[in-house]
Amino acid sequence: xxxxxxxxxxxxxxxxxxxxxxxxxxxxxxxxxxxxxxxxxxxxxxxxxxxxxxxxxxxxxxxxxxxxxxxxxxxxxxxxxxxxxxxxxxxxxxxxxxxxxxxxxxxxxxxxxxxxxxxxxxxxxxxxxxxxxxxxxxxxxxxxxxxxxxxxxxxxxxxxxxxxxxxxxxxxxxxxxxxxxxxxxxxxxxxxxxxxxxxxxxxxxxxxxxxxxxxxxxxxxxxxxxxxxxxxxxxxxxxxxxxxxxxxxxxxxxxxxxxxxxxxxxxxx
Amino acid sequence: xxxxxxxxxxxxxxxxxxxxxxxxxxxxxxxxxxxxxxxxxxxxxxxxxxxxxxxxxxxxxxxxxxxxxxxxxxxxxxxxxxxxxxxxxxxxxxxxxxxxxxxxxxxxxxxxxxxxxxxxxxxxxxxxxxxxxxxxxxxxxxxxxxxxxxxxxxxxxxxxxxxxxxxxxxxxxxxxxxxxxxxxxxxxxxxxxxxxxxxxxxxxxxxxxxxxxxxxxxxxxxxxxxxxxxxxxxxxxxxxxxxxxxxxxxxxxxxxxxxxxxxxxxxxxxxxxxxxxxxxxxxxxxxxxxxxxxxxxxx
Numbered sequence: 016x017x018x019x020x021x022x023x024x025x026x027x028x029x030x031x032x033x034x035x036x037x038x039x040x041x042x043x044x045x046x047x048x049x050x051x052x053x054x055x056x057x058x059x060x061x062x063x064x065x066x067x068x069x070x071x072x073x074x075x076x077x078x079x080x081x082x083x084x085x086x087x088x089x090x091x092x093x094x095x096x097x098x099x100x101x102x103x104x105x106x107x108x109x110x111x112x113x114x115x116x117x118x119x120x121x122x123x124x125x126x127x128x129x130x131x132x133x134x135x136x137x138x139x140x141x142x143x144x145x146x147x148x149x150x151x152x153x154x155x156x157x158x159x160x161x162x163x164x165x166x167x168x169x170x171x172x173x174x175x176x177x178x179x180x181x182x183x184x185x186x187x188x189x190x191x192x193x194x195x196x197x198x199x200x201x202x203x204x205x206x207x208x209x210x211x212x213x214x215x216x217x218x219x220x221x222x223x224x225x226x227x228x229x230x231x232x233x234x235x236x237x238x239x240x241x242x243x244x245x246x247x248x249x250x251x252x253x254x255x256x257x258x259x260x261x262x263x264x265x266x267x268x269x270x271x272x273x274x275x276x277x278x279x280x281x282x283x284x
Numbered sequence: 285x286x287x288x289x290x291x292x293x294x295x296x297x298x299x300x301x302x303x304x305x306x307x308x309x310x311x312x313x314x315x316x317x318x319x320x321x322x323x324x325x326x327x328x329x330x331x332x333x334x335x336x337x338x339x340x341x342x343x344x345x346x347x348x349x350x351x352x353x354x355x356x357x358x359x360x361x362x363x364x365x366x367x368x369x370x371x372x373x374x375x376x377x378x379x380x381x382x383x384x385x386x387x388x389x390x391x392x393x394x395x396x397x398x399x400x401x402x403x404x405x406x407x408x409x410x411x412x413x414x415x416x417x418x419x420x421x422x423x424x425x426x427x428x429x430x431x432x433x434x435x436x437x438x439x440x441x442x443x444x445x446x447x448x449x450x451x452x453x454x455x456x457x458x459x460x461x462x463x464x465x466x467x468x469x470x471x472x473x474x475x476x477x478x479x480x481x482x483x484x485x486x487x488x489x490x491x492x493x494x495x496x497x498x499x500x501x502x503x504x505x506x507x508x509x510x511x512x513x514x515x516x517x518x519x520x521x522x523x524x525x526x527x528x529x530x531x532x533x534x535x536x537x538x539x540x541x542x543x544x545x546x547x548x549x550x551x552x553x554x555x556x557x558x559x560x561x562x563x564x565x566x567x568x569x570x571x572x573x574x575x576x577x578x579x580x581x582x583x
Contacts, residue, residue, distance in 0.1 A: 179416075180417050199415065199417055218413075239430075240430070240431050240433075241387055241433045242424055242431065242433050244351050244352060245351050245422070245433065246415070248350075249417060249420065252418075253417075253419075277413070279413075
C-alpha cells in the first residue's frame with residue numbers, strides 16, 4: 016500500500032504549522048477530513064487542502080511531494096511511522112519526536128530534532144541553528160534518537176544534548192556541543208567557534224579539527240581506545256553510516272573543566 | 285542396544301531448567317582472550333558448590349566479535365537470574381576487568397537481562413563513561429592499562445537446561461578417559477553448550493543426598509567400580525572405570541545435539557580403545573522435566 020501524499024500546490028504565502036500531519040493524528044481520517052485540518056498560522060485560516068493536493072494512502076507513511084522553508088513543525092511529537100520530505104523543510108522538524116523516521120531531501124531550518132527522544136532524522140542538505148537543541152527555557156535538548164546531516168549544521172548543534180547521536184558530514188557552526196549533558200556528536204568537517212563550550216559530559220568527534228578550543232579543555236594525549244572501533248563499526252552498520260574517524264588516530268581532550276569536566280573531544284592526532 | 289560393540293543402556297538423562305547467559309570476551313590476541321575466559325569460568329563446575337556452572341562455548345575469530353579482535357564466547361548457568369547475575373558480575377569484576385586488553389560484550393538476546401558493566405562501573409570512581417548508540421549501552425572505565433570497555437547488560441534465557449549427562453563405562457581408566465576425550469572433542473563443536481567440569485569430564489559423579497547430615501550430594505556408589513558387590517551396583521564385572529560428561533545448554537535441543545554427537549564419538553571409537561557401555565544418570569524421572577532418552581540419540 017502506498018503512503019499518504021501531500022503534493023504542494025505552490026509556495027505558501029505564510030509559514031505553516033504542519034504538526035498535525037503525523038501518522039498517529041491522521042490514522043482513521045478520510046481524505047476530506049485530512050484536507051480540512053488547519054495548518055495556517057495567520058488570520059487567513061489555511062487548511063491542508065488549500066496548500067496540498069491530498070492523495071490518499073497509508074498514513075503511517077507520509078510523503079510531502081515538494082518542500083518549503085515555510086513548512087514548520089513537520090513530524091512534531093511523532094511516535095512511529097515515516098515521513099519523507101521531497102525538498103526543504105522549515106523550523107522544528109521532528110521536534111519532540113519519540114520514534115519513527117523523518118527523511119528530508121533538502122535543507123532544514125533551526126531546532127530540527129529539538130528535544131527528540133527517539134527515532135531517526137535524516138537531512139540531505141544543511142541544518143539550521145541549534146540542531147537537536149532545546150527551546151528557550153528548556154533544561155535539555157535532544158534526549159535520544161539519531162540525527163544524520165549530510166551537509167553542514169548551523170550554530171550550537173547539540174546544545175544541552177542529553178543522549179543520542181548527531182552526525183554531521185559537513186562543517187559545524189559555532190559552538191557545536193555547547194552545554195552538552197551527554198550523548199555523541201560526530202563532525203566530519205571543521206567546527207567553528209569553541210566546540211563543547213561548557214559541556215559536562217558527552218563525546219565530540221571533530222574529525223577535521225576545531226577553529227579554536229577553550230583553554231578549559233585539557234589534553235589527555237593520544238587515545239587508541241576500543242570504543243572508537245566499536246562505535247565506528249556499529250555506526251557503519253547502523254543508522255549513522257560510515258564515520259570519518261574510523262581507523263583514524265585520535266587525540267583526547269577532557270573538559271569542559273569550567274563545569275563538570277567529564278566530557279571529551281576527540282581530534283585527529 | 286549395541287552400536288559398534290558398545291552397549292547403550294535403555295535409560296535417560298534427567299536434566300533441569302536453568303537460567304543461562306552468554307557473553308563475549310575479546311582481547312588483543314587469542315591467548316589473552318582465553319586467559320580471561322579461563323579465569324572467569326574457573327571454579328564453575330557445579331552450581332551446588334560454585335554458585336554457577338560456566339565454561340567456554342567456542343573461540344571466536346575476529347570476524348565474529350564485536351570489536352574485530354580475537355575472542356571467546358562463554359556461557360554461565362544458575363538456578364535463577366538473580367543467582368546468575370551475582371556470579372557473573374563478581375567474576376567479571378575479578379577476572380575480566382583485571383585481565384590485560386580485555387573487553388566484554390553481551391552475546392545473548394533476551395527479554396530478561398542481567399547487569400554486566402552496569403554492576404561494576406563504580407570501580408571507575410566517578411570517571412566511568414556511559415555510551416549509548418545504535419540501541420546498545422556500554423560503560424567505559426579508565427584503568428591503568430588504558431580503558432576497559434564493557435556492555436551494560438546481557439540477556440538471560442530461562443529455557444536453559446542443566447544436567448544433561450553421559451556415563452561412559454570402560455574396562456580401565458585409560459579407556460574410559462579415551463572415550464570421554466573423544467566425546468568431548470566432538471561435543472565442543474556443538475554451539476550453545478558447555479561441559480563445565482575439568483576438561484569437560486567428571487570422575488566423581490554424584491547421587492542426591494548422602495548418609496551424613498547436610499550433604500546435598502555424595503558419591504554415586506552404584507557406579508563406583510571398587511564397590512561392586514558391596515553396594516547395589518549398576519556395573520557388570522568387566523567395568524573397571526566410569527567417567528561422566530555433564531552438559532549444560534542454552535536450549536534443550538542444544539543439549540540433545542551434544543549428547544548425540546558424544547554418543548557417536550564413543551561408539552565410533554569402539555570398546556577396544558574406549559567404552560564398552562554408555563549410560564545416563566537420572567533420579568527416576570520425577571525431579572527434572574527434561575528427559576534425554578539414549579535410544580532417541582543413537583547415531
